[in-house]
Amino acid sequence: MVNLHNVGTFNTDMRFNASYLNELERMLENILPHAMLKAKPNLESKIRTLKRDWAISHKEASQF
Template sequence: MGFKASYLNELERMLEKVLPHAMLKAKPKLESRIRTLKRDWTIVYDMDRANGKDAQTIADIVEEIDSED
């Protein structure tokens, strides 16, 4: 059993309800947006690695706050 032919249209309607200003359309635009977000995330991640710093976890932040007190 597979998807009905109109499942992308239904997906678009559901996404529009949940994310009204995201302007997400079915598969082609979703894939494009995912690639863009992945590229942007990779740039930020690589910058953190180049600095020798990793993204902080919640535990790191709490520990840092406790050490300041």
């Protein structure tokens, strides 16, 4: 992630977009060949966590 930011094509000024995940996977493959690491499962996990946290806070807010 730091390398992606330092290159300048994928940083906060340019706003991260979907293509940065593809670049991240290519970088992981270069560094750790045959590890078959993917960026997508991590994002899906974060989305599930956000949905769960939102559901909890929404449930608590609806009680008032």
